[in-house]
Amino acid sequence: MKRVFTSPFLWLGxxxxxxxxxxxxxxxxxxxxxxxxxxxxxxTMALSLNIILGFTGYVNFGHIVFFGLGGYMGIYxxxxxxxxxxxxxxxxxxxxxxxxxxxGAIILRLRGAYFALATIGIxxxxxxxxxxxxxxxxxxxxxxxxxxxxxxxxxxxxxxLSFILLAIAALLAFIITFVLKxxxxxxxxxxxxxxxxxxxxxxxxxxxxKNLAYTLSAFLPGVVGVLYxxxxxxxxxxxxxxxxxxxxxxxxxMLGGFGTVSGPVIGAALYEEIRSWLIVNPLLQSxxxxxxxxxxxxxxxxxxxxxVGWIRQRLPLVRRYLE
Amino acid sequence: xxINTLAASIIDGLLIGFxxxxxxxxxxxxxxxxxxxxxxxxxxxxxxxxxxxxxxxSFGLYPYLAFIxxxxxxxxxxxxxxxxxxxRILDAPDLxxxxxxxxxxxxxxxxxxxxxxxxxxxxxFSLGSVNVGSSIILGTKVVAAIIAIITTVLLYLFLYRxxxxxxxxxxxxxxxxxxxxxIPSTKILALSFGxxxxxxxxxxxxxxxxxPFTILSGSTYELKSFVIGVLGGLGNPAGSLVGGLILGxxxxxxPNFMDTSWTPVIEFALFVLILLVxxxxxxxxxx
Numbered sequence: 162m163k164r165v166f167t168s169p170f171l172w173l174g175x176x177x178x179x180x181x182x183x184x185x186x187x188x189x190x191x192x193x194x195x196x197x198x199x200x201x202x203x204x205t206m207a208l209s210l211n212i213i214l215g216f217t218g219y220v221n222f223g224h225i226v227f228f229g230l231g232g233y234m235g236i237y238x239x240x241x242x243x244x245x246x247x248x249x250x251x252x253x254x255x256x257x258x259x260x261x262x263x264x265g266a267i268i269l270r271l272r273g274a275y276f277a278l279a280t281i282g283i284x285x286x287x288x289x290x291x292x293x294x295x296x297x298x299x300x301x302x303x304x305x306x307x308x309x310x311x312x313x314x315x316x317x318x319x320x321x322l323s324f325i326l327l328a329i330a331a332l333l334a335f336i337i338t339f340v341l342k343x344x345x346x347x348x349x350x351x352x353x354x355x356x357x358x359x360x361x362x363x364x365x366x367x368x369x370x371k372n373l374a375y376t377l378s379a380f381l382p383g384v385v386g387v388l389y390x391x392x393x394x395x396x397x398x399x400x401x402x403x404x405x406x407x408x409x410x411x412x413x414x415m416l417g418g419f420g421t422v423s424g425p426v427i428g429a430a431l432y433e434e435i436r437s438w439l440i441v442n443p444l445l446q447s448x449x450x451x452x453x454x455x456x457x458x459x460x461x462x463x464x465x466x467x468x469v470g471w472i473r474q475r476l477p478l479v480r481r482y483l484e
Numbered sequence: 485x486x487i488n489t490l491a492a493s494i495i496d497g498l499l500i501g502f503x504x505x506x507x508x509x510x511x512x513x514x515x516x517x518x519x520x521x522x523x524x525x526x527x528x529x530x531x532x533x534x535x536x537x538x539x540x541x542s543f544g545l546y547p548y549l550a551f552i553x554x555x556x557x558x559x560x561x562x563x564x565x566x567x568x569x570x571x572r573i574l575d576a577p578d579l580x581x582x583x584x585x586x587x588x589x590x591x592x593x594x595x596x597x598x599x600x601x602x603x604x605x606x607x608x609f610s611l612g613s614v615n616v617g618s619s620i621i622l623g624t625k626v627v628a629a630i631i632a633i634i635t636t637v638l639l640y641l642f643l644y645r646x647x648x649x650x651x652x653x654x655x656x657x658x659x660x661x662x663x664x665x666x667i668p669s670t671k672i673l674a675l676s677f678g679x680x681x682x683x684x685x686x687x688x689x690x691x692x693x694x695x696p697f698t699i700l701s702g703s704t705y706e707l708k709s710f711v712i713g714v715l716g717g718l719g720n721p722a723g724s725l726v727g728g729l730i731l732g733x734x735x736x737x738x739p740n741f742m743d744t745s746w747t748p749v750i751e752f753a754l755f756v757l758i759l760l761v762x763x764x765x766x767x768x769x770x771x
Contacts, residue, residue, distance in 0.1 A: 220579045271759060274521050274578050278710060279759045285707055286752035293745050300745075404703075408586055415583055450594025458587035461580055462572050 165343045170484045174335050174423065182328035186321070194324050198392070200433045201324075201331045205385050207413045207425035208334040212378040214411070215420035216347060217371060218354030219269070222407050223280035224382060226287050227257035229401030231383025232390040233291065236303045239391070246313065250326070250387045257383025258376045265375035269368065272357070281404070288402035302397030323392045327385065334381050339422050341377075342484065350374050351420070412457055418467030422484040427468055492619030494736040499625040501732020502632035503690050505725035507705050508712035509639065510683030516719025517656040517676040518574060523585040524565070525684050526706025527592035532558065532688020533697045534600055540607050547609050547693050551631065555686035562681025566674045574673070596699035606696040628690045635686065636725050639679075643721070652676050656719070711755040717765020726767065 165171070181201065185194035210224045231253030238244040238252050268279045292300045313319040341347040349370050352360040361367050390396040409432070417428020435456070439449035464471050473480050507529060514522045532554050539550035569584045611623030643649040654662040655672045663669050691697065691705065712731050716723025731751065738747045758766065 214579070218577075220582060267760060268756070271763065274515075274519070274582075275759055275763050277578060277582060278521065278714065279756050281707070281710065282752045282755040282759065286749060286756065289745070289748035289752060293743065293749065411579075411583065412586075415579075419579075447598040448594060450597065451591050452594075454587045454590030454594060457590065458569055458584055461584045461587065462569070465573075465576065465580060 165340055168339075168343075168484075170422075170482050171336070171339050173482060174339070174426075175332065177426075178328060178332040178335060182325060185324070191320070194321070196433075196437070198324055198327060200430050201327050202385055202389060203410065203413060203429035203433055204426050205327070205331045205334045205381050206410045207417070207429045208331075208338050209378045209381045210410050211338065211414055211420070211425045212341065212350075213375050215414060215425070216341065216350040216354060217374045219371070219375075220274075220277040220411075221280045221375075221378075222277055222404065222411070223284040223287075224378070224410055225402060225404065225407040226284050227261060227379040227382035228386040228389075228406075229287065229291070229398075230260055230386070231257040232386030232396050232401050233297055233303070234383075235387030236305060236390050236396045237297065239309060240303055240305050246322075246326075246387075246391060249391070250384045253387035254380045254383040257379040257386070261379030262372060262376045265372040269371045269375060284402055284404050284407065288398055288404075291402065292398040298397075300398060302395060302401075304395035305391070307394075320392060323388045327388050330381055330384050330388070335422070335426065337377070337381075338425075339484065342422055346370065346373070354420070415457070415465075415467055416460060418469030418471075418473075421467070421469045421473075424467050424469040431468070489619055490737075490740055492621065493740060494733060496619075496621060496625065497732040497734070497736020498729055499621070499629040499732070500694070500735070501729040502629040502725065503687055503694070503728070504705070504708055504712055504731055505728025506632045506635050506683050507687035507691075508709040508716070508724040508728055509636070509721045510680040510687070511706075511709045512713040512716065512718050512724050513683065513721055514677055514680035515713065516721075517652060518570070518673055520570060520574070520581045520585065521578075522680065523582055523706075524589040524592065525585075525709055526702030526704075527589040527596075528558065528561075528681055528684040528702070529688035529691070529705045530596060530697070530699050530702030531561075531592055532685030533692040533701065534596060534605075534699065535685060536689035536692045537605055537607055540609070547607060547689075548627070548631065551686060551689040554689040555682045558682040558685030559678040561685070562678035563674045565681065566677035570677060571670065571673070593699060593702075600699055602698050602700055604696045604698050607692050609693055622694075624693050628694060631690060632687075632725075635683070636721070639683075639721060648672075648675070652679075708751075711751050714755055714758050714763075715766055717767055720765055720767065723765050723767050727765075 181197060185197055206224065206228065210221060213219050213221050234256040235249040235253035239246070239249045244252070264283065268276060268283070271279055291297050297303060307316070310316040310319040313322050349360070349365045352363065352365060353367055353370060357367060386401070413428040413432045414425050415428070416432055417426065418424025436449070436453065439445050439452055445452055460467070466474065469483060473483060511522055511525050514520055535554040535557060536547060536550045539545045539553055540547055545553070565588055569588050570581065573580045573584055609624065611627060613620045613622050614626070643653055651662070651667045651672050652675065654665065654667055655669050655676070659669050687705070688702070708731060712724055712727035715730055716725070716727030734751065735747055738744070738750060
């Protein structure tokens with residue numbers, strides 16, 4: 162473990178997140194903060210999805226379920242039971258993990274494309290269920306009373322608070338991913354990815370390992386869901402369980418590099434930048450989805466290992482600094 | 485609620501079930517032959533809807549003639565998509581083909597949104613209606629169901645009676661062995677993807693005569709196709725038709741007992757359940 166915490170890559174990464182969080186605070190720029198909020202959110206989502214997708218090799222289209230459920234639970238306890246933000250974040254994270262644990266025990270028996278299909282099914286089932294679930298406000302969803310923000314020094318301060326908390330969550334996701342990759346548990350997951358039957362023969366308790374990875378990957382999306390919808394002030398089913406967003410997070414991981422630590426970070430930042438550039442570009446505005454699709458197709462066909470994978474392959478010297 | 489309304493809504497559901505069936509057949513054929521889950525399926529269905537709209541509105545074609553044109557276009561488009569986006573990565577891990585077909589979907593939806601916006605459209609077309617007790621069944625639904633059945637029969641004759649069709653089944657069964665027997669597997673795979681696309685776009689053209697639609701409507705039918713594909717067994721085209729009928733039956737039945745908005749909850753719960761208990765489909769055999 163000692164070698165893990167003296168790795169130059171880990172501290173470079175920590176510095177990166179600190180700079181990212183401090184930058185809008187130093188310049189006191191709310192627009193920059195909103196941009197970075199989205200980027201940090203996608204970084205956390207991509208890093209956590211990478212645990213089950215990149216390390217364990219299970220294609221999960223339902224990652225957004227944990228974001229949506231966490232968000233709903235958090236907003237529910239804040240608006241109906243009047244609990245605080247920090248408790249709500251814990252509630253969101255834990256309920257997402259509990260759901261993942263139960264689901265994992267059931268669906269992780271499926272392999273390959275069948276697992277991927279089941280996760281699509283679960284996403285749509287949750288969307289349809291929450292749209293009908295009365296305590297969660299059915300199709301209209303839940304909204305926070307404006308007075309909630311008073312406890313955090315007004316709406317303006319609350320926005321800064323949620324940004325800082327999100328930056329901490331993103332940093333946590335980064336550290337967890339790095340430690341996981343260097344741990345024996347992480348190694349076990351990667352063996353499962355390469356050959357699950359061989360992993361079983363080698364004595365890895367695959368069902369437990371897979372389910373732990375799935376449960377772990379669900380926690381931070383739940384927390385991020387609470388922060389995102391706390392910032393928005395309301396939550397509704399279509400936004401909480403948006404299958405498109407699940408797939409976007411997958412694309413970010415592919416773009417950055419599947420199964421690496423920095424890949425999801427770089428992929429998420431790059432994807433957000435490219436997308437916002439396309440949306441504001443007058444020439445490509447109406448065609449931004451087409452350009453993004455062509456870009457994705459080109460990456461998959463020609464650079465399937467992603468940006469980080471490609472750099473590591475070409476420049477062996479930087480491997481120590483780029484996990 | 486009377487038996488009459490119940491019967492009418494079930495008949496209505498079953499008629500639509502046939503159309504769902506051929507949509508799902510496109511998905512399941514591609515899965516059966518090359519083990520690719522085609523995430524552009526919904527976008528292709530939507531493209532079929534707009535193809536039919538364009539043919540009817542701009543060229544004044546009869547809607548069912550438009551169906552044939554759209555289906556033929558689908559065959560060509562499918563072969564093109566296969567050569568560009570699928571062939572290179574056919575043997576790559578699942579994630580790769582899932583994402584490449586998703587990229588195709590993004591391109592189609594993006595171009596479609598730019599060209600047609602996302603406002604709802606419909607094809608003005610009526611064939612009268614039949615009264616069943618106190619309820620009405622639209623003529624267009626009956627014709628759409630008949631066309632779906634004819635399409636299925638033709639597909640079966642093709643797969644079981646022609647040499648090319650037999651080659652498709654051979655490649656689905658064992659690609660390496662089929663190649664050793666001299667079957668040009670690349671051509672057969674491209675053709676299968678073309679037929680899958682033909683079925684997707686054709687079903688889109690049929691659905692367009694029944695309901696209003698937008699460029700984003702395809703995703704609903706894509707999800708239904710997944711449910712049906714799993715019900716009938718992925719890779720089993722005949723199972724798709726039965727799966728479609730089951731789904732249509734559920735959709736006809738449920739609104740009689742509870743809020744229509746609960747239908748997807750039940751459908752997807754069934755979907756996950758079948759994946760877990762019998763992933764080879766209700767009619768699949770143990771392998």
